Amino acid sequence: MGVEARALTLASLLRDIPDFPSPGIVFKDITPLLADAAGFAATVDGLADLFVGRGVDRVVGVEARGFIVGAPVAYRLGAGFTPVRKAGKLPWSVEAEEYALEYGTDRLEIHLDAAAAGERVLVVDDVLATGGTAAATVRLLERLGAEIVGLGFILELEFLHGRDQLIRYEVESLLVVE
Ligand code: AMP
Numbered sequence: 160m161g162v163e164a165r166a167l168t169l170a171s172l173l174r175d176i177p178d179f180p181s182p183g184i185v186f187k188d189i190t191p192l193l194a195d196a197a198g199f200a201a202t203v204d205g206l207a208d209l210f211v212g213r214g215v216d217r218v219v220g221v222e223a224r225g226f227i228v229g230a231p232v233a234y235r236l237g238a239g240f241t242p243v244r245k246a247g248k249l250p251w252s253v254e255a256e257e258y259a260l261e262y263g264t265d266r267l268e269i270h271l272d273a274a275a276a277g278e279r280v281l282v283v284d285d286v287l288a289t290g291g292t293a294a295a296t297v298r299l300l301e302r303l304g305a306e307i308v309g310l311g312f313i314l315e316l317e318f319l320h321g322r323d324q325l326i327r328y329e330v331e332s333l334l335v336v337e
Pocket of ligand 1: 289
């Protein structure tokens with residue numbers, strides 16, 4: 160399947176939920192995409208293909224939907240996987256960072272041994288919205304000495320200009336809402 164046909168198929172498997180989790184937000188529900196065997200495979204393969212051959216040592220997925228997509232992408236790339244989690248969930252010593260969401264603020268944490276100095280890391284999440292989550296994740300990883308290969312998303316909400324917070328990095332999205 161070509162890139163455009165694949166994008167159309169993937170887009171048809173996303174579900175818009177108006178006013179969730181708060182009024183005015185259109186939540187992009189990826190569960191129909193995850194539930195569709197061909198759609199899920201195309202998503203994982205599509206993201207992995209964008210970064211194959213780039214020496215990715217580790218994929219970092221952001222809680223919680225970034226785990227679902229990031230772990231199989233890591234497997235496909237022959238890389239390890241590391242979770243970035245919300246405050247208080249990781250059991251060992253952490254590095255922490257405050258960040259702004261499209262709806263509210265939160266705090267992200269990563270284990271101190273999540274990346275060795277110079278390790279090449281790919282960040283994966285489902286949706287790039289304002290970019291606050293991704294930017295905080297990159298800050299955490301760079302504090303640990305990681306080299307950011309890039310960031311990969313299923314869907315980018317372009318009108319929220321998340322890329323503006325990530326201008327130093329390669330940002331790839333399988334789908335873009337303008
Ligand atoms: P942001 O930090 O604004 O780029 O938000 C990105 C994070 O929030 C991702 O982990 C997404 O899962 C989630 N998110 C933000 N906006 C939406 C949305 N409209 N639909 C689904 N998930 C969203």
